[in-house]
Amino acid sequence: MTKKALGKGLDALFSNEIPVYDETEVKSIEGIQFIQIDNIVPNPDQPRKTISDEDIDELAESIKEKGILQPILVVPKNGNFLIVAGERRFLAAKRANLSKIPAIIKQFTDEEILEIALIENIQRKDLNPIDEAFAIAQIIEKYSITHEELAKRLGKSRTYVTNVTRLLKLPTIVKTKILENKLSRGHALPLLQIEDENEIIMVAEKIEKEGLSVREVEKLVRDYSKKKIKDEDNNRTDKEKELEPFIKEIEEKLTYKFNTKVHLQGNFNKGKIIIEYFSKDQLESFLK
Known part of the structure; x- marks a missing residue:
């Protein structure tokens, strides 16, 4: 059609x-x-x-x-x-x-009704990011369309659509803060780089309490990531450190192959591969 x-x-x-x-x-x-x-x-x-x-x-x-x-x-x-x-x-x-x-x-059609309602609200500029994320996710899920296709219909970039829907991965308490306009989209997106849910909540509360700017939040998350890497490095055994160049090389090859972040955990004998994905389309592309 x-x-x-x-x-x-x-x-x-x-x-x-x-x-x-x-x-x-x-x-x-x-x-x-x-x-x-x-x-x-x-x-x-x-x-x-x-x-x-x-x-x-x-x-x-x-x-x-x-x-x-x-x-x-x-x-x-x-x-x-x-x-x-x-x-x-x-x-x-x-x-x-x-x-x-x-x-x-x-x-x-029902699909057009959803799209028009979403477009109208986006054009009004004041649609809450979580409301927008739910609406976009609903259209994608209900009508099985790609991020790229929906982005074209909305007049947005594919990256915009993907980033908005990723906000739904945040802890409920953080999404509530966004709904209450205590955190903006700019504040929330850097939090997705933090893996631990409790850490995300702690940083979100710090943002609200101290009134941090988006730039300050981005720096805070970068510093957090560097500290985590340093702590993990200090806790590694000598054997694990010897494996690092090998693991890193494999990670880089897999990252290039799948066009997304890939992490290896383990040693020569056993371990696991973690492949990050941010949309249904990207997940399905791994099977091609």
Whole structure:
């Protein structure tokens, strides 16, 4: 099935040139109509899981004064209308006690609904990184598409998509801090270089307590990694040190072969190989 250029299409749907809509004149505008607010339902797969009451209150006051500047985007669903984009406007309109709201009614597949909702929130710039990560992971898992393919649809790089989804590997307590805006994406990404979960939590708490900048966090993690390597080196036996050049050479060859980090643990007789991967695509590529 040919995919629609969703990112570009949103520019037309959410143009800043859209005027304030009045029910008496909206009938002449193609594709836009007023819908009873009680017939509209939120999207359960909406990427933005956290919307502050303060934001809704501010938008509700604006709607009372100026009306709704942009219609919401909906699809017909089970006798009602499902929100594809514009949930904040919908919630604010309800809070402003409006009975009807201007909407653009379209037909989209479930996959397109997810993509448009995600794109709209990304374009608004304030989508929480964890909400974004869950939404991206959901699309990838549910529709079995690659990081590269989704990145093109979102107008992002493959690296961006991969890094965002990696945030879901962080401990729950750290993800909660990100959801609460106590840590930014820039603070969180360096933490993925730390293997020990307790160490990640400890560093995250230090970031919050001391108000560290992203650069300070990056330096802190680099220093942590150097110290760990030094401690491990001090704990190695002479025999293990003799094996180091051999192990390192094999690691480098395997890293080149698989195009990802590879670690060897053990000796000449037995051990294990640890191959890092950061996406389903990368994992499947090892089997080719």
